[in-house]
Amino acid sequence: MKKIVVIALCASFLPLCGRAQDFSLSTNVVDYANMATVNLQLGVGISRHWSVDAGVKYNPFSFGKDEAMKLNRQKLYSAGMRFWPWHIFSGWWLGGKLQYQEFNTGGITSVVTSQGDRYGGGLSGGYTYMISPHLNVEVGVGFWSGYEVFTSYACQKCGRIVDSGHKFFIKPNDLMLSLSFIF
Numbered sequence: 674m675k676k677i678v679v680i681a682l683c684a685s686f687l688p689l690c691g692r693a694q695d696f697s698l699s700t701n702v703v704d705y706a707n708m709a710t711v712n713l714q715l716g717v718g719i720s721r722h723w724s725v726d727a728g729v730k731y732n733p734f735s736f737g738k739d740e741a742m743k744l745n746r747q748k749l750y751s752a753g754m755r756f757w758p759w760h761i762f763s764g765w766w767l768g769g770k771l772q773y774q775e776f777n778t779g780g781i782t783s784v785v786t787s788q789g790d791r792y793g794g795g796l797s798g799g800y801t802y803m804i805s806p807h808l809n810v811e812v813g814v815g816f817w818s819g820y821e822v823f824t825s826y827a828c829q830k831c832g833r834i835v836d837s838g839h840k841f842f843i844k845p846n847d848l849m850l851s852l853s854f855i856f
Contacts, residue, residue, distance in 0.1 A: 697714075699811065702850045713728065728750075729749065741780070753795075765801075767797075774790065788826075792820050800813070811850070
């Protein structure tokens with residue numbers, strides 16, 4: 674599955690060969706507030722109204738000890754496109770993307786811990802405010818839906834399985850307050 678994600682990311686940038694483009698590199702401040710999730714997104718303008726992007730989120734951290742431990746570990750990879758009605762990297766936008774996530778969460782609302790993989794697609798929308806020619810602030814919101822393969826444990830230390838299986842999901846995904854650097 675990881676090979677498919679890498680191939681999809683590479684294929685999304687093929688139309689860009691041989692032309693000068695506008696690039697953006699952004700990071701979402703809200704994700705850092707989500708238990709220090711490090712994130713980065715690269716966007717490339719392919720026309721006046723369209724851009725393609727690829728993103729990654731990574732969180733290897735756990736907070737607390739034993740039964741009070743809280744974690745929201747994840748590796749998330751995404752590739753998508755945005756439509757900009759006015760011009761790329763400015764104003765309103767609508768986006769769609771494909772995502773893969775490897776997750777391990779627990780201790781946030783209960784001691785039950787879940788881990789597994791999620792595959793799916795998402796939709797989002799927002800507004801990009803141009804602060805300067807090379808710095809933007811983005812606000813936006815989105816959700817994603819797909820298929821989840823999971824295992825749930827009674828606690829983080831005991832390893833006793835309480836549930837496992839496959840299911841469809843719909844989750845909020847993008848709550849954005851991002852800084853974007855345009856170059």
